[in-house]
Amino acid sequence: MARWEPNARERLVRAAIDLFAEQGYDATTVNEIAERAGGLTKTTFFRHFADKREVLFAGQELHSRVLAEAIEAMPEPASPLEAVAAALDALTATFAEDRREMGRRLRTVIDKSMELQERAAFKRSVLAEAMVGALHERGVGDPSASLAAELGVRAFHGAFARWTDSADGRALGEFAREELAGIRAAISELG
Numbered sequence: 001m002a003r004w005e006p007n008a009r010e011r012l013v014r015a016a017i018d019l020f021a022e023q024g025y026d027a028t029t030v031n032e033i034a035e036r037a038g039g040l041t042k043t044t045f046f047r048h049f050a051d052k053r054e055v056l057f058a059g060q061e062l063h064s065r066v067l068a069e070a071i072e073a074m075p076e077p078a079s080p081l082e083a084v085a086a087a088l089d090a091l092t093a094t095f096a097e098d099r100r101e102m103g104r105r106l107r108t109v110i111d112k113s114m115e116l117q118e119r120a121a122f123k124r125s126v127l128a129e130a131m132v133g134a135l136h137e138r139g140v141g142d143p144s145a146s147l148a149a150e151l152g153v154r155a156f157h158g159a160f161a162r163w164t165d166s167a168d169g170r171a172l173g174e175f176a177r178e179e180l181a182g183i184r185a186a187i188s189e190l191g
Contacts, residue, residue, distance in 0.1 A: 017105050019033055068134040092156070100166075103160060128146075158175075
């Protein structure tokens, strides 16, 4: 029976993205998502997600943890931006090539919904806070910690957009390093 197959969480995410892309976020119900995910139930959906909006932001806790742990693992002489660069490398390494198309579709769904855009902005702030906390643990004060984290989030999201739009086969990490280098160059130009 389909409801007992493994990877229910992943199947729910894929089903939600498919349905949101086909019929829109507002027109899609939790029941439809569960059914599309292989005959799962609404109860199974709510075991994994608080609401249908959250299905699109699955992994936020993992991403925050990866960023913070990578910053904490950096050797002591590393600058705040070097630590953030290492965190971006660690996070982008978790994105396999099969996520590129799903990411493209996810961005399209989010771009069509003000509610989802607001939730995406909240996710960015949560990721930044994870990095700020890790930088504070390293003894980096503000505004350096906050600025480094915000620049890291900006680099990640710029890289994610470029990666999902690209078909050149380069890894997300390459785009993230380019984005961060571009931000560093822009900072230098500011004087």
